[in-house]
Every structure is written in structure tokens, then in C-alpha cells.
Amino acid sequence: MRKLFFLILIHPVILLYSQTENVNIQWNREDIHHFFPNALYEDGENTLPYFTRKIAWTPEGMLPVVSLKVTKTTEIATSILHGIDQSHLKKSPLLEYSLAREAGKSFVLVKVLPFIRQADGKVLQVDDFELLLEREAALAPLKSAKAGSWMDHSLLASGSWFKVSVEESGIHKLSYEQLQEMGLSNPASVSIYGSGATSLPEQFSHGYIDDLEAIPLYIHKGADGIFGPGDHILFYAQGPVHWEKDEESGMYLHQLHSYSWKGHYFVTDGKGEASGPEDAVLSTNVPTHTVAAYDFLDFHEDESYNLIHSGRVWYGDVFSVNLTEEYPFYIQGRVEGEPVKIHVVAAARSGVSSTFSIGANNEQLGTISISGTNLSHYTSTYAYESSEQFSYLTDFNEVYVRVTYNRPDANSQGWLNSISLNGRSELTLSGSQLAFRDSRSAGPGNISQFQVNEANSEIIIWEVSDPQHPQNIAYVLEGEIANFTLETNVHREFIAFRPEGSYPSPDYSSEGLGSVTNQDLHGLSHPEMIILTPELFLEEAEELAQFRRENDDMDVAVVTQQEVFNEFSSGTPDVSAIRNFMKMFYDRSGGTSSSCRYLLLFGDGSYDNRGSGEKQYNPNLILTYQSEESLSPTGSYVSDDYFGLLDTDEGMYDGLLDIGIGRLPA
Secondary structure, three states: OOOOOOOOOOOOEEOOOOOEEEEEEEEEEEEEEEEOOOOOOOOOOOOOEEEEEEEOOOOEEEEOOOOOEEOOOEEEEEEHHHOOOOOOOOOOEEEEEEEEEEEEEEEEEEEEEOOEEOOOOOOOEEEHHHEEEEEEOOOOOOHHHOOOOOOOOOOOHHEEEEEEEEOOEEEEEEEHHHHHHHOOOOHHOOOOEEOOOOOOOOHHHHHHHHOOOEEEOOEEOOOOOOOOOOEEEEEEEEEOEEEEOOOOOOOEEEEEEOOOOOOEEEEEEEOOOOOOEEOOOOOOOOEEEEEEEEEEEEEEEEEEEEEOOOOOOOOOOOOOOEEEEEEEEEEEEEOOOOOEEEEEEEEEEEOOOOEEEEEEEEEEOOEEEOOOOOOOOOOOOEEEEEEEEEEEEEOOOOOEEEEEEEEEOOOOOOEEEEEEEEEEEOOOOOEEEEEEEOHOOOOOOOOOEEEOOOOOOOEEEEEOOOOOOEEEEOOOOOOEEEEEEEEEEOEEEEEEEEEOOOOOOOOOOOOOEEEEEEHHHHOOOOOOEEEEHHHHHHHHHHHHHHHHHHOOOOOOEEEEHHHHHHOOOOOOOOOHHHHHHHHHHHOOOOOOOOOOEEEEEEEEOOOOOOOOOOOOOOOOOOOOOOOOOOOOOOOHHEEEHHHHOOOOOOOOOOOOOOOOOOOEEO
């Protein structure tokens, strides 16, 4: 299914950032046809109207964050529900937005489906809502898309390079001896490049990665001031779990990388000694907030089952025989009197409505209601998903979240998607490292003084809001409290650590890691055709390329998928790396297809992009672009067209193909 993003061109609306626009929809209804002035109707029968808005966007280098709050609704009479397609309605209005450019100016394009489908099956139309537009820093490793320029050559073209991987975000350690074991001939000149498991945006307006960039290091040289045996380096690495503030729930919710369980970096000794982080700009103004606690974050998500073998959403525990599962969490340094917030996402397949009961320790918190589906028709939605947030006040650091599926009959079953847990913990560096952020102190005009307990003059504090460019915090030590003050107009993230602490080391010896052969995809001239292949089929891909050269007089380049990842996504699998690789040639040709015209994907694909549990049956040799929709057989899709949407204002599922794309499912 193709999904297109159209917007009615109306006069731009200018909003001050972090302010709201109150929207009143003047509904008119005749029989089952719903409409209001300037409504947008997408292609198809019996579709519902969308509210659209085009908002001028002036802060360069910042990304928009749009949210809405419903303030008034009206229930739609049961007698006309038969005329409404409810399959894509959720418990909150569908909100989509993107950043686009027109005549050299930036705009935020907003689209809202103003309908709500409640757990009891009632459908509400939204009459009034508040539209909130905020801004956040752009992902630092990502290059501005409007530049349209690319590196002439890759750093990997020369020198000795070694690939390593990490499984989680935080401080990692490599000793002098490990660097020698890895193969570095001059460990004293070590430097590290890459962006770990940073998920690449699907929209070009959010930027892209162009080759590798160095990250700051802390180099522990010992008393002699010379990096040698017994010394080590520390660096901040980005793992595959990312946390984002959800404005609707007020919680931080986790997101897993869609294509990899690990993040990757490249180590070399041929670029000179690495530099440390720059100093952050602190504030000398009187603080509006004092921060002695932070948002504790934890989650559970087991990716084992893709219910319809399509789409990118996976599920974990199955509730069919065992109907109750318990999940342990431990809140280090819990602040007494602060509630624990728990967000649970679950799905169920049942012919009637069913529920999950959610508890914590020995207390019942509430239920999640999930609509029933048609079990007998193959085009019906396979299962429905729902989520709820619960608040729990406890006297214990241990929290056992209990999930029970109240199965209505033997044909029904449920699945857990995820649990996100937020708490409040004391800002105390009790171990080797502590990552912290504080949502309560973030806001326009705010200035916050952070107070880190159990500190000494040896600890190091970095701001890692931009994980590619950590900044050093020059704190003031008062007793065992490290104080620092800075502006917190946006959410900021920090990590405090001890130079002599215990830290995980990146993996450098598993398959696919270690020494990297020199490569230079950036240095390719202007091939007419690209054949993208796994290493497994490299010889066969070369045979096909030679056939095209001899019989069609085509300039054909054969590249491996891993080479593309190395230069365009820091060695971490990502479909957008392949798309961005093709965009490089498109941009160099001035936005025409006069250069590279064809992309051939030489290998089979599958919905199992990460090898989450069924890869032995669904080999994924070349990544596939899967839809977010993963429960509707008619709404979920896979498409290689994504790799050919190359204009700067394209990138997701909107736009027109700029090159020819094919796949040999070998």
C-alpha cells in the first residue's frame, strides 16, 4: 500500500516556539459524510477528513516537535458508525508532521486525523485541540540536508582501521594492551570515529551521515604523562536504545534501533592523537531550578515475534498458555514519595474485546482494553494493539510489574510489546558512571543548578545531549557535591564518571569486527548502475556487472552492503544508509538521473531485518524497508521504492522515484 502525504496550501501560520495554537473545528455532517472548511480527503472510499496546517519554521539547525492536546470531543452516533472506516483510528488523534522547504524557506507541515476510537468501541470526533510546536537540537552526527554536498573520499580509503561494537550507551574503555591486541601499531596515537547506533532519519530534512567523524576521548596516561602499558582510553558510545519524551503521556519512552542490536565505531592510529571534549558554556545567572534528582529510566522489550510476517513492530511474551508474567525492575537511589510511572504496550487477537490486567508488586494498577477482530476473514486486522500508563507509589526500590491476559476464550491470545518505566532517583554517583537527565527543569528560559553527590575532584562530567560531540562540564566542588549551572531551555543529558572506574570494553573480536579493508565508495566517479550485494554473492554480482558492461556498454559498480554501512551509517545496518548512498550520486549530478540511473539489490530480503528470532527461515541478505503498520494484512507493506526517493524534500513514503530499482531475491 502506498501512503502519500498531501497538504492543502494555506496561508502560513507563525507560532512562537513552545507556545500553543487553539484549534476549533467547525464540523458539518450530512448523512455519513464528515467535513469542515479546508478539510483534506485522501484517496479512497469513505475516507475521513484531515486537518492540515503549514507553519513557518525559522530556527535553522533545529528540528520541530509537534504535539497536540484534545480539549473537546463529541461522540459519533452508533447509527452512522457503519460509514466510518475505523481500522486506523487510535485512542488519540493521528498526528503526522514533517519539515519541508519551499522557495528557500522552511515550513512545518502538520496533518491531524481528528477522530478517536476508544477501547469500548466508541468513536469520537475532535472539536477542539491545542497544537503545540516546540524545537529540539538536530541530531549532531547528521549533516544538514540543504547543503547537498558530500565528502570526495572516505577516511577509510587509507590507513589501518579496526571495527568495534557496543551493546549499550555509556562510557566504554579500551586499554593500551587491548589496542595492541586489536592490531594498532601505535596505540599512543589512537582515535575513534563513528556515531554508534544512531538511527538515521527517514526524512532528508533531518539530515544524514556523510562518512566518519571523530569523537572526543578521555586518555588516561598515568603519572608519567605518556600513554603506555597500564593506561587506557574512555569514550562515550551510543547504543541501540534511544529515549524520547512523549508529550502526551509525559513519560520518556524507549525506542529500539530497527536494524541492529549493536552500535559500531572505527579505531585507528593513523590520524594523530585524539582530542578531548570542548568545555560546555555554563551560566552565571541565578538558577530557576535546583536539580538533586533525575529521571530514572528502564524498560523491558523482547523482540521475538512478528505477528503477520510484515512490518517493523515485533512482540515478546505470548499469553496463551501462561496468562501471567512478571517483570522485575530495580530503581537505584529511589526518591521517597515520588511515584513510579509505568507504560505498557500490548496486543491481542480475539473475536471479542479483551483486557490485560497490570499490577506492580502486590497492587493492582489497572487494565488495558483491546478491541476484538474478525478471526475468520484473512483481510481483517490480525490483532489490535493498545497502551496505557499507570502511576504507582511504592516504598521499595524493587518493582515487579505483573501482566495478566484475561483471555475471554480458548481462541484468544495476547502479546506483550514493551514496558517503559520512569522513576525519580537521587543524583548520586555511587558507582563508576551515572547517566542522568531531568525533565522537570527543562523549559523556556529555565536555568538549572545540578548537584551531583558523592563526587570528588577526580570525577568527570560530560554533557552528552549530542552524543557525537560531548562537552566537558567545569563543575565546582563543594564538599562531596559537584555543582554546575547552565541553561535548560531544552532537555539535556549528562554522564558523570570516574577515570579509574570499571567499564565495559567494546567487542573487537567477533565475526565482522576487527581489521577493516580500505574502501572508498565516496570516491566512485559516476556509475550508471550500482549492484548492491552481500559478501556471499560478490563473485556472482561481479559476473552480472561484467555482462552489463560488455553487452549494454554500462558503467557498473559492485559494492557490498557492509561497505555502504561503513561509510554512511558508522558500520551499523540501516536502510537509510543505502538510500543516502544513492542520494550522493543524485546530488552530484545536480538532482537529475544523468549519473546513476539504476540500483540492483542482489539478494533476498525479509521482514526480519535484525535477525530477531526467525532469520533461519527468512534470510535477510539485503535490508528491506518495512512499514510501521505491522498488524493489518492490507495496511502493512514492504517496498524497495524507499531507496529511490532522493530529492531533499522526500525520504519517507512520499515523492516520486528518481532511479530504477530492482531486486534479485537470491
